[in-house]
Amino acid sequence: MLSITLPEEMTAATLPGDSTARIEARRVPQPGHGEVLIRMKCSTICGSDIRCIYHEHLGKGPEGYQPGMIAGHEPAGQIIKTGPGCRRFREGDRVIVYHISGCGVCNDCRRGYMISCTSEKFRRAYGWQRDGGMADYLLAEEKDLVHLPAPLSYADGAQVACGFGTVYEGLEKIGVSGNHAVLVTGLGPVGLAAAALSRKLGARKIIGIDIIDERLKIARDLGLCDEVLRSGPGNIADVRALTGGHGVERAVECSANAAARATALRATALRATRKWGRMVMIGEGGGMEMTPSPDMIHDQKTLHGSWVTSIWKMEELVERLVHWNLHPADLITHRFPLEKAGDAYALMASGRCGKVAVCFDEELKS
Numbered sequence: 001m002l003s004i005t006l007p008e009e010m011t012a013a014t015l016p017g018d019s020t021a022r023i024e025a026r027r028v029p030q031p032g033h034g035e036v037l038i039r040m041k042c043s044t045i046c047g048s049d050i051r052c053i054y055h056e057h058l059g060k061g062p063e064g065y066q067p068g069m070i071a072g073h074e075p076a077g078q079i080i081k082t083g084p085g086c087r088r089f090r091e092g093d094r095v096i097v098y099h100i101s102g103c104g105v106c107n108d109c110r111r112g113y114m115i116s117c118t119s120e121k122f123r124r125a126y127g128w129q130r131d132g133g134m135a136d137y138l139l140a141e142e143k144d145l146v147h148l149p150a151p152l153s154y155a156d157g158a159q160v161a162c163g164f165g166t167v168y169e170g171l172e173k174i175g176v177s178g179n180h181a182v183l184v185t186g187l188g189p190v191g192l193a194a195a196a197l198s199r200k201l202g203a204r205k206i207i208g209i210d211i212i213d214e215r216l217k218i219a220r221d222l223g224l225c226d227e228v229l230r231s232g233p234g235n236i237a238d239v240r241a242l243t244g245g246h247g248v249e250r251a252v253e254c255s256a257n258a259a260a261r262a263t264a265l266r267a268t269a270l271r272a273t274r275k276w277g278r279m280v281m282i283g284e285g286g287g288m289e290m291t292p293s294p295d296m297i298h299d300q301k302t303l304h305g306s307w308v309t310s311i312w313k314m315e316e317l318v319e320r321l322v323h324w325n326l327h328p329a330d331l332i333t334h335r336f337p338l339e340k341a342g343d344a345y346a347l348m349a350s351g352r353c354g355k356v357a358v359c360f361d362e363e364l365k366s
């Protein structure tokens with residue numbers, strides 16, 4: 001048991017939708033039946049926060065942010081209080097929160113994919129339709145928790161909550177191994193995670209493409225990609241030249257942008273995938289141009305869509321991260337205290353960074 005006297009009020013950040021973050025005081029919530037109160041340790045910022053909420057409240061349905069909600073859907077922390085009826089987790093446990101709380105009884109929830117829960121009434125994502133991790137404390141449902149083992153830091157855990165889990169799922173769908181050259185288009189935090197996980201899965205060669213020089217530099221400096229290419233019209237020929245004229249066996253499309261360059265990157269990923277190759281689409285927003293006969297049919301390609309992951313696969317990933325000695329927090333380039341959340345979101349919106357995190361306690365010092 002942790003004997004902590006809880007304050008009545010806490011600090012929290014919301015996103016009004018005008019390219020700022022608002023710092024406010026909120027009451028510290030009390031956990032009800034099957035709920036836990038988590039002392040936040042790390043809350044990372046996602047591309048979707050910028051795309052759908054930060055500049056303007058653009059998202060609809062599952063991506064519809066309810067104004068006034070505490071932001072942050074990539075939370076990790078320590079349970080400091082459990083409500084009645086909790087079955088597995090206890091005070092003191094280190095946890096990651098699967099970032100969507102589902103109804104628990106629809107087909108998608110029963111598969112563990114609460115991301116696509118079909119209940120309009122009960123599906124609520126942390127940081128979107130219910131309060132998220134950009135606060136001193138977070139109220140979560142026990143069923144949404146994944147145990148965070150000691151070799152991983154809270155910052156590692158926050159990175160699993162959305163980014164690494166999403167990538168792991170996509171890579172499992174296309175199956176990446178030592179037989180494969182892998183192309184990653186879009187080297188934001190998700191693309192960098194795709195490169196890092198492909199490396200651990202044994203990929204023979206990893207090629208990354210992005211338009212932003214800072215991202216290319218991070219991919220190269222951290223040794224995540226063997227080759228990096230600046231986005232441009234010659235990319236397909238470049239990738240073929242790097243793969244014996246064939247193209248890559250596996251492509252992971254991670255560009256999260258509505259601009260024309262995302263459309264171009266998707267076409268590049270598809271066309272630079274070799275005959276019988278597989279591609280997975282993870283990056284959201286924007287469009288895609290494809291001519292079925294030459295781009296897909298005649299080359300016998302497989303194209304997967306992949307949305308986040310299931311909670312059991314997130315547990316599996318956490319276990320493998322420990323075996324692989326892979327620390328997702330290595331992709332965090334900037335850490336901010338909660339009071340400076342506005343600076344954190346502004347930096348993430350600029351794209352001139354790796355992953356950006358709001359941190360608390362020991363995670364702020366590391």
Ligand SMILES: [Zn+2]
Nearest residue numbers: 046048162163
């Ligand atoms: Zn996310």
Ligand SMILES: [Zn+2]
Nearest residue numbers: 103106109117
């Ligand atoms: Zn459901």
